[in-house]
Amino acid sequence: MNRQHPLRRFPSALMAWRNLGRNRVRTALATLGILIGVVSIASLGMATAAIQQQATANLEGLSNEVTISAGPDNPNDGISAEQVDDIERLTGDATVVPERSNVTTLSARNGAEIRVRVTALTKADTVYNVSRGRISNRFRSGALVSQADARLLGIEIGDPVTYDGQLYRVQGILSSSQGLGGQQRVLVLPLSAMSDQNHYDSVTVLAEPGQSVEALTAGIESSFNTANEDVVRVRNFASVQQNVGSFLSTLRLGLLGIGSISLVVASVAILNVMLMSTVERQGEIGVLRAVGITRGEVLRMILTEAVFLGIIGGVLGVVVSAGIGVILFEFLLGSPLNAFRWQSVQYLLYGMLFAVAASAISGLYPAWKAANERPVEALRD
Amino acid sequence: MSVIVLEDAIKRYHTGGEVIDALASVNFRADRGEMVTIIGPSGSGKSTLLNMIGLLDTPTTGRVRLNGRDVTNFSTDELTEERRSDIGFVFQDYHLLPMLTATENVELPTMWDTEVDRRDRAIDLLNRVGLSDRLTHKPPQLSGGQRQRVAIARALINEPDVLLADEPTGNLDQDTGATILDELTRLKESENIAIVAVTHDEQLVEYADRVVELVDGNINT
Ligand SMILES: Nc1ncnc2c1ncn2[C@@H]1O[C@H](COP(=O)(O)OP(=O)(O)OP(=O)(O)O)[C@@H](O)[C@H]1O
């Protein structure tokens, strides 16, 4: 008989819990409002985190690259072998990969044809990764095709591809996340495939970990070009990365703003629900005050009700958002568990905190109003 | 010494340019062990008087003394504290909380005093008003008379000095009203408390030690 209710030590919580249980439909609707608010904040936040992770993964391979191509004042309309030597001298330990490029049509046995970019180079293993097959050490023979082209044309490892009348055996399929945009459509051949060409179309410099991409860019720039003569064009992706980064930050702020609006709407709903239920219970609160419950105790009780709505809606919202996050990360990145990295899981925390804070703020006025109602007035029906 | 004393209490309302003296210079006192019944026509100021005695309202002018202390100028929170410790209330409409059990309703005034556990006293009080088999029932599952007995037990939980009742038998039939009044009479003696009851009920007058009649905010003697 003396079994105590677990909330007995927290009278405000006990009373708030019982009160919420009285009108379950109303409690459920208020909770649903908060849930939607939390889901919109948390899932939009997690979506930007997913996009960010994807962008970072894609840009990572490019961050140490400097690309050199012929400038408008280049007499050769390409980079000469001597210029490649100069670049090698200028860049020290960095790997220098000169390449020639062209465009060709690949055809499948079933007659399908696609246009692809062809690039011819020696140190293919320094620039490309394969998901299947391999890249031979000194890329003298064989070919590499992108995953997308291989799929389209039904090309398997060992199959032949033709370029300029020559047959090359496919020795590797490029992995899909290669460079900006993920799916570069390219056919990679040995340098000998374009031996008719004297100059190189571009030179890629792969900086070593200690080297600054910006410094390499500036060094090459100043040694080849003068103020009014652009012999070479030198580009790196550091600025691209920066731009993408700041774009994503803006995107995140915008999306979080939209998410917060729905939580503001939800807290207005809570304000309404709490006002309605305290007005309905005016007589009851008058009795509480008459039998000696203080204004502070009434205030705490009603505030606790509002906070409970926030906690229940918040927890449910976090559960739903975590599910949405897993789906998002599976869909965008193919790795669902990345959703639980701090970069994205932080938004679950923000959603929860926001829900509790918004509910508490919405509860303040109804609680204050109920607590300060004079018991004589409240008791007169 | 009287438990509660009103001295020259006036309650004045200003409504729409009109001035109404709901109470016009009333002197009132109640002692331990006595039941005072306040009677009078509707609108004569009975509830207003009871609200002054119960420290729910303060007089416009005049003094209020509780156990000899002048509480007239107490703050809202101090008055609440006095009500909690010294005054019990019983209402015509019972005013129990529907989501709490009978025992919890009785404990309600002490609910926020987490240091003291009044559960045993609550159960004891419910036994004494004959509800030992209804401890975990909620108000909607109780009859009117049973609800009023829960309300009486609630009024006594903090061992008050005075119990105030506004039409305690107003919603009950004759027989049930009589058992409630028997109950109050027994408790008045066993607990040695003052009971002040407002009523239209002739029956209640028979139980009174003293009757005060109000007419237009004045006490008729
Ligand atoms: N808040 C108020 N504002 C203005 N007038 C009031 C207020 N409260 C009470 N009155 C007036 O004071 C007078 C006494 O009211 P009170 O409620 O004490 O009467 P009562 O004797 O309890 O009547 P009943 O038997 O109908 O309950 C009435 O004329 C009422 O209109």
Ligand SMILES: [Mg+2]
């Ligand atoms: Mg009245």
